[in-house]
Amino acid sequence: MIPAAQAEAAALLRRLAGADPVETHISAVFVGPDTVWKLKKAVALGFLDFSTIKAREHFLRRELAINQPVAPALYRDAVPVTRAPDGTLALGGPGEPVDWVLRMAPVPAGDFLDAVAARGGLDEAMLDAIADAAFDLHAALPPVPGVDAAAALQRVLQGNAAAALAAGLPPPRIEALAAATRGWIARLAPILAARAEAGLVRRCHGDLHLGNLCLLQGRVTPFDALEFDEALATIDTGYDLAFLLMDLGYRVGRAAANRVLNRYVARSGDAGLVAALPVWLSLRAMIRAHAVAKAQGVIQGQPYLDLAEAMLTPPPPRLVAVGGLQGTGKSRLARALAPALGAAPGALVLRSDEIRKRRAGLTPEQRLPAEAYAPEASAAVFAELAGQAAEALRGGHAVIADAAFLRPEERAAIEAARAKAPFQGFWLEAPLEVLRARVAARRGDASDADAAVLAAAAARDPGPIGWQRLDAAADPIPAARAALGLNRDDP
Numbered sequence: 001m002i003p004a005a006q007a008e009a010a011a012l013l014r015r016l017a018g019a020d021p022v023e024t025h026i027s028a029v030f031v032g033p034d035t036v037w038k039l040k041k042a043v044a045l046g047f048l049d050f051s052t053i054k055a056r057e058h059f060l061r062r063e064l065a066i067n068q069p070v071a072p073a074l075y076r077d078a079v080p081v082t083r084a085p086d087g088t089l090a091l092g093g094p095g096e097p098v099d100w101v102l103r104m105a106p107v108p109a110g111d112f113l114d115a116v117a118a119r120g121g122l123d124e125a126m127l128d129a130i131a132d133a134a135f136d137l138h139a140a141l142p143p144v145p146g147v148d149a150a151a152a153l154q155r156v157l158q159g160n161a162a163a164a165l166a167a168g169l170p171p172p173r174i175e176a177l178a179a180a181t182r183g184w185i186a187r188l189a190p191i192l193a194a195r196a197e198a199g200l201v202r203r204c205h206g207d208l209h210l211g212n213l214c215l216l217q218g219r220v221t222p223f224d225a226l227e228f229d230e231a232l233a234t235i236d237t238g239y240d241l242a243f244l245l246m247d248l249g250y251r252v253g254r255a256a257a258n259r260v261l262n263r264y265v266a267r268s269g270d271a272g273l274v275a276a277l278p279v280w281l282s283l284r285a286m287i288r289a290h291a292v293a294k295a296q297g298v299i300q301g302q303p304y305l306d307l308a309e310a311m312l313t314p315p316p317p318r319l320v321a322v323g324g325l326q327g328t329g330k331s332r333l334a335r336a337l338a339p340a341l342g343a344a345p346g347a348l349v350l351r352s353d354e355i356r357k358r359r360a361g362l363t364p365e366q367r368l369p370a371e372a373y374a375p376e377a378s379a380a381v382f383a384e385l386a387g388q389a390a391e392a393l394r395g396g397h398a399v400i401a402d403a404a405f406l407r408p409e410e411r412a413a414i415e416a417a418r419a420k421a422p423f424q425g426f427w428l429e430a431p432l433e434v435l436r437a438r439v440a441a442r443r444g445d446a447s448d449a450d451a452a453v454l455a456a457a458a459a460r461d462p463g464p465i466g467w468q469r470l471d472a473a474a475d476p477i478p479a480a481r482a483a484l485g486l487n488r489d490d491p
Contacts, residue, residue, distance in 0.1 A: 002028050003042045009081045009099040012089045013037045025295075026050065031106055035076075037091075038102040047159070048228040057100040063227040064102060070137060071221045074214075076103040113213040113220070117251050126220070127248075127256055130213065131263035132363075133220040134244060137208075138237040138268070143199030149192035149236055153185050153283070156232070160286045167293035169305055177286065177305075180312050184279040191275050191395070195236055200270070204240035206233030209247040238273035242280035246288070249281075249345050250307060254491040257345035258338050266354040266364055266446075271388035274348055275395025281344055282311035314343030317393045319418045320484070321467065323405030324428030325457055326449040327435035328472040333428065334402040336477050340490035342398025350388050352403035353446035356381045364446035373448075382410050390417040408463040425467030426480055432458055434473050 002010045002023070010028060014020060017030035017037065026048065030037045040060060044051045050059060060078045068075040080097035082090055089098065109115060113130070116122060122130075161178040165171055185192075195201070205212070206226030213222055226233045241264060249257035265271055285308035293301025318341065322330045331351060339346035354364045359381065360372055371377070382403065389399045405411045415423055432454075439454050449457075468483055470476035481490075 002039075005042055006039065006099060008089055009039060009101075012081065012091070013039060013101065016091070034106065036104040036106050038104060039099065050228075053097060053099060057097070059228055060100050060102045063225075066225045066227055067223055069140075070225075071216060071223045073216055074105050074107070074221065074223055076105065078102050107214050107216065111215040112211060113215070114210040114251070116215070117210055117248075122248075122252055122256055124259065127259045128263050129220040130244070130248075131260040132267065133213065133222060134208065134241055134260075135264055135267040137205060137222055138202065138240065141202035141204065141237075144201050144203055144234050147196055147201045147234060149196045149201055150185050150189035152231065152235070153192070153239075153279070154182065156283060157181050157185065160283065160290065164286060164290040164293070164305075167290040167301065168298045169290060169293055169301060173305060173309070177282075177309055177312070181279060181282060181286075184282075184312060188276050188279060191272070192236065195238070195272065195276075200237050200273075201235065202237055203230070203234050204237060206235065206240065208240050208244045210244070210251060211247075213244075236273075236276070236280075237268075238270065238276060239280045239283075241273070242277060243284045243287075245277075245345055246281050246284040246307070250285075250288075250304070253339075254345050255339040258347070258491075259335070261345055262335075262338065262349045265348060266351065266358065269355075269358055269388075271348060271350065271392050272395065274343075274392050274397035277397070278311050278314050278343060282308045285311060311344060314396060315398075316421070317342055317396050317398050318422040318424070319389060319393060319399050319401070319414075320347070321401040321403075321405065321411070321414050321423070321425045322428065323403060323411065323425065323467065324472065325404065325406075325430075325435055326447065326454045327438035328428035328430055329438070329476065330402050330404075330428055331446075333426065333470075333476055333480055334400045337480060337484065337486075338400055340481075340486050341400070341484070343396065346491065347398035347400045348388075348392045349400045349402055350385050350392075351446060352381050352385055353448075355384050355388075357446060359384070365444050367448050382413060386413045386417045389414065390419065393417065393419060393421050404457065406457055406460060406462045411467070424484060426476070426483075427465050427467040427469045428472035428476060429469055430472040 013030040017032035019031060021028035021030045026041055026043060028039045040050045040056045042051050050056050064075055064078050078100055079092045081099040081101060082093035082095040083098050084090060084093055084095045157178060161174055164174045205222055212224045213220055245257045245261055248260055285304045289301045289304035289308060292304060322334050324330055334349045338349050341347035357364050360368055385401060389401055392399045401414045435454055436451055439449055439451060470479050
């Protein structure tokens with residue numbers, strides 16, 4: 001409900017929009033045919049204080065400053081609601097300001113990504129675009145030095161536990177969850193500190209879920225970044241991403257979240273983020289649990305609390321390698337297996353083709369010149385692949401390594417990355433004529449291999465193959481799932 005002190009301003013905006021507002025506990029959004037007006041409610045809720053005109057002006061301007069660079073077509077300006085000498089209200093008039101509003105462009109209701117997800121519209125291309133939007137957002141942000149990331153997470157936990165109890169969620173479960181989370185954060189403190197030192201703590205979006213992404217001029221665009229608490233938004237980029245992964249996993253399924261995770265890592269190279277994913281995902285689910293419980297009731301918040309608890313008991317890591325000639329379907333198999341393996345949202349897929357493109361500063365779909373495939377360049381790619389696999393496994397996360405692995409030393413290096421984790425290697429095989437047809441039909445893929453590359457690779461002796469051979473002319477997925485002990489009900 002809009003506070004009584006803002007009733008006149010709300011009436012003006014209602015007339016301009018020709019409709020009642022869409023309300024949250026802190027805002028009222030008036031959606032007109034060609035303009036949207038966002039009014040911050042005059043409320044003080046402990047974690048924010050919009051009770052004065054000065055505060056509402058400040059935070060509206062801050063919201064504009066944070067979001068306009070990312071979504072310039074959406075965010076227009078901040079304007080005062082003024083009172084004329086005759087007592088009437090207007091927007092941007094010469095009189096004294098009585099309130100402030102953020103002026104924005106309208107977005108069709110069906111173009112918000114939570115709505116797209118609800119109608120089943122998040123296909124592979126859209127999921128890749130979501131990951132690219134998150135990567136582009138984070139890549140443009142400068143590091144924030146001097147942040148104790150572990151201590152900051154402990155403060156987030158403390159606030160969320162208090163909010164969960166206030167929302168009526170069961171105290172024994174909240175207390176147990178908080179204790180387990182504190183233990184995780186303490187164990188992760190050295191990793192979190194190293195990530196902060198590496199520049200991965202930034203002034204992020206802070207509220208990056210599907211409802212705060214939209215299609216704008218055909219592009220996935222983040223909006224409505226958290227503006228009222230700099231500490232809550234000055235976080236590890238992986239924690240920012242985790243809200244999106246949690247939301248995707250809950251709303252759409254683990255496979256969707258897994259694809260976004262792997263596309264993000266393919267673009268960023270940040271394989272190390274998976275070590276903290278259990279606690280980050282749990283905290284994000286806990287946030288949603290108490291928010292939903294407060295708004296809709298304890299029963300509605302319960303599934304998110306279940307999820308928060310489940311995130312803190314991940315299965316042990318394992319390493320899977322998928323090798324074979326170009327066109328055997330290695331990436332298809334890796335992507336099919338990944339959601340079912342290991343901790344949420346499934347295995348990290350490390351693909352040599354994507355690593356090679358990132359090292360050259362390109363997106364996965366951009367083509368590289370022939371010199372990028374020189375022996376020394378390939379050696380560097382495989383060294384990075386093995387190093388990232390080892391890092392993720394040490395962090396407790398499952399990995400699928402996707403590469404041709406045509407040389408014995410490449411296979412030996414990836415096997416050595418396993419340390420103590422279980423290992424399974426798959427070698428895909430199919431007749432050369434089948435592979436030629438598949439390579440010729442490729443479009444928009446990270447692999448640059450053509451018929452000549454395939455012919456050269458097929459003529460090379462790969463040495464003895466100790467990995468399980470799978471028939472890639474047929475569908476190798478059932479045999480691979482059986483070899484890994486995956487159940488029919490696994491993702």
